[in-house]
Amino acid sequence: ASGSNLIRATLFPGDGIGPEIAQSVKQVFRVAEVPIEWEEHFVGTEIDPRTQSFLTWESLESVRRNKVGLKGPMATPIGKGHRSLNLTLRKELNLYANVRPCYSLPGYKTKYDDVDLITIRENTEGEYSGLEHQVVRGVVESLKIITRQASLRVAEYAFHYAKTHGRERVSAIHKANIMQKTDGLFLKCCREVAEKYPEIVYEEVVIDNCCMMLVKNPSLFDVLVMPNLYGDIISDLCAGLIGGLGLTPSCNIGEGGIALAEAVHGSAPDIAGKNLANPTALLLSAVTMLRHLDLHDKADKIQDAVLKTIAEGKYRTGDLGGKSTTTDFTKAICDHL
Ligand code: NAD
Numbered sequence: 001a002s003g004s005n006l007i008r009a010t011l012f013p014g015d016g017i018g019p020e021i022a023q024s025v026k027q028v029f030r031v032a033e034v035p036i037e038w039e040e041h042f043v044g045t046e047i048d049p050r051t052q053s054f055l056t057w058e059s060l061e062s063v064r065r066n067k068v069g070l071k072g073p074m075a076t077p078i079g080k081g082h083r084s085l086n087l088t089l090r091k092e093l094n095l096y097a098n099v100r101p102c103y104s105l106p107g108y109k110t111k112y113d114d115v116d117l118i119t120i121r122e123n124t125e126g127e128y129s130g131l132e133h134q135v136v137r138g139v140v141e142s143l144k145i146i147t148r149q150a151s152l153r154v155a156e157y158a159f160h161y162a163k164t165h166g167r168e169r170v171s172a173i174h175k176a177n178i179m180q181k182t183d184g185l186f187l188k189c190c191r192e193v194a195e196k197y198p199e200i201v202y203e204e205v206v207i208d209n210c211c212m213m214l215v216k217n218p219s220l221f222d223v224l225v226m227p228n229l230y231g232d233i234i235s236d237l238c239a240g241l242i243g244g245l246g247l248t249p250s251c252n253i254g255e256g257g258i259a260l261a262e263a264v265h266g267s268a269p270d271i272a273g274k275n276l277a278n279p280t281a282l283l284l285s286a287v288t289m290l291r292h293l294d295l296h297d298k299a300d301k302i303q304d305a306v307l308k309t310i311a312e313g314k315y316r317t318g319d320l321g322g323k324s325t326t327t328d329f330t331k332a333i334c335d336h337l
Pocket residue numbers: 017072073074075076086245246262263264265266267268269270271276277278279280281319
């Protein structure tokens with residue numbers, strides 16, 4: 001029953017391990033008494049002509065209406081005549097920024113103990129504009145698009161995020177020494193926004209140097225903002241610093257304040273349906289969604305329970321070297337709540 005204090009959020013369980021890890025999120029939210037009512041949407045079995053994709057118009061409307069959602073991994077069916085599901089979501093909902101918090105999980109040892117950074121990736125343009133063609137045989141061209149509007153929008157989001165999350169520094173990652181016009185414009189926009197946030201330290205770091213610094217000492221960074229391609233690469237590099245894709249959450253920010261959180265990993269067809277998947281990435285993505293809704297108490301509570309369960313080491317899924325099933329691991333988290 002829908003109470004008046006419940007916030008409606010769209011849930012796409014997705015494919016492969018998606019439904020199993022989504023089940024885990026629903027269970028944890030129930031035990032933690034999170035005031036969310038899920039509106040579940042499934043990927044269709046035929047193409048919806050209104051979206052040119054297996055995602056229905058109603059699903060997209062649900063996200064537009066609720067403005068918050070959680071998405072499991074989606075495997076795009078192979079074949080012609082339809083758009084990739086993830087691309088459909090990104091384009092239709094204008095998901096312009098991808099935000100990935102990356103922090104060391106206490107008790108899960110990697111080469112680094114002190115990672116605590118946020119990557120913010122411009123998600124709509126750059127080299128991923130899809131504008132490639134052949135000039136003459138043996139010569140192809142790809143257009144990198146950088147606009148003032150998209151750059152200002154993502155920079156504004158990064159500084160606002162830093163300010164509202166108690167962060168001290170924003171680093172713009174670029175290669176403007178070579179890409180003078182495109183990355184140059186991106187930097188110019190970041191500088192303009194930085195002037196409005198004098199309390200936040202602003203710096204510019206060349207992408208190659210940034211990679212070297214990240215693997216040498218990730219604690220040199222706080223919030224990183226960058227164009228699409230660099231963001232794609234750097235955000236995966238950062239996921240690797242803390243233990244891989246099974247642990248890394250993300251959240252997509254769209255026009256009009258939409259937040260669609262999602263795990264970074266795919267549908268893991270090799271372990272789907274076997275109760276072996278690690279729900280951590282989707283759970284921590286759900287936590288970013290709660291933070292977007294300013295439900296910080298619930299977010300802290302769930303995050304603590306997940307981290308405690310992993311740190312104790314008694315219940316861990318196979319990807320973390322343990323023997324637990326998805327349901328046992330989830331139950332252990334609920335016991336911590
Ligand atoms: P994948 O992330 O699904 O799997 C890579 C490896 O990591 C596999 O061995 C898998 O078992 C393991 N793994 C991933 N998530 C795990 C988890 N939560 N717990 C335990 N182990 C986990 O990548 P892939 O195999 O390249 O892609 C499979 C499908 O997923 C493809 O159809 C791809 O298009 C899709 N995909 C979707 C998204 C998305 O929806 N955002 C992202 C990436 C891939």
